[in-house]
Amino acid sequence: MRKPFIAGNWKMNTDAAGASALAAGLAKALAGVTTVDVAVCPPFVYLQRVAEALAGSTIRLGAQDVYFEDNGAFTGEISCAMLKDVCCTYVIVGHSERRHVIGETDALINKKVAAVIASGLQPILCAGELLEEREAGKTESVVAGQIRKGLAGITAEQMAAVTIAYEPVWAIGTGRTATAAQAQEVHAMIRELLGEMYNERVAAQTRIQYGGSAKPSNTAELMANADVDGLLVGGAGLKVDDFAAMIKTVA
Numbered sequence: 001m002r003k004p005f006i007a008g009n010w011k012m013n014t015d016a017a018g019a020s021a022l023a024a025g026l027a028k029a030l031a032g033v034t035t036v037d038v039a040v041c042p043p044f045v046y047l048q049r050v051a052e053a054l055a056g057s058t059i060r061l062g063a064q065d066v067y068f069e070d071n072g073a074f075t076g077e078i079s080c081a082m083l084k085d086v087c088c089t090y091v092i093v094g095h096s097e098r099r100h101v102i103g104e105t106d107a108l109i110n111k112k113v114a115a116v117i118a119s120g121l122q123p124i125l126c127a128g129e130l131l132e133e134r135e136a137g138k139t140e141s142v143v144a145g146q147i148r149k150g151l152a153g154i155t156a157e158q159m160a161a162v163t164i165a166y167e168p169v170w171a172i173g174t175g176r177t178a179t180a181a182q183a184q185e186v187h188a189m190i191r192e193l194l195g196e197m198y199n200e201r202v203a204a205q206t207r208i209q210y211g212g213s214a215k216p217s218n219t220a221e222l223m224a225n226a227d228v229d230g231l232l233v234g235g236a237g238l239k240v241d242d243f244a245a246m247i248k249t250v251a
């Protein structure tokens with residue numbers, strides 16, 4: 001009932017030629033894959049050329065961030081309308097690197113989620129605990145708090161547009177993946193939370209991705225969990241062979 005959804009977050013990587021080549025390579029490698037929703041999220045400046053490279057493929061385009069205002073004097077920012085203009089479908093919101101490196105707050109993230117949904121784009125709302133928070137037994141309260149605050153004011157109907165990504169910060173870019181059991185435990189908690197915040201239908205329908213050192217060798221194990229509906233992939237998403245292998249494993 002929940003179609004698997006695998007997205008590549010390219011972060012601040014690639015260059016113009018590399019972005020086009022990666023997108024074209026994926027379009028070719030994944031031609032004919034229809035049982036998994038696939039998206040790539042390149043840097044803003046390469047969205048347009050990646051959209052061109054993906055033309056005719058089923059791979060969707062996503063952005064890594066957005067600003068919540070429609071337009072105006074917000075130097076350096078990018079609006080939802082601009083992202084739609086270059087053919088985006090998804091927007092990652094509240095990635096841990098934006099929370100912990102750039103300093104985004106739950107309040108700002110909530111405004112972004114609301115703006116993304118209002119524009120017709122689909123947010124991938126990220127949540128995840130730091131290592132010290134996990135070690136202090138705070139995983140559940142941190143993740144639940146980020147999700148409650150990130151989704152404040154979002155209705156049950158609007159939740160149809162939302163994907164949640166659970167990304168334990170200690171697993172991102174470290175090679176240290178959460179075990180399948182650790183991922184499942186938090187995913188199940190998130191689904192229960194969605195049931196409390198909304199209803200059983202929203203809990204059952206919302207896709208929850210896992211992110212953090214996901215790669216070809218751990219894809220099957222992670223995806224075998226009942227509540228893991230997809231992956232948000234960093235490093236392995238920068239290689240055609242690795243990313244395509246992960247999707248084919250799931251397909």
Ligand code: 13P
Pocket residue numbers: 009095167171172173174175211212213214232233234235236
């Ligand atoms: P890595 O797959 O490189 O650990 O990154 C995960 C991530 O942050 C995806 O958004």
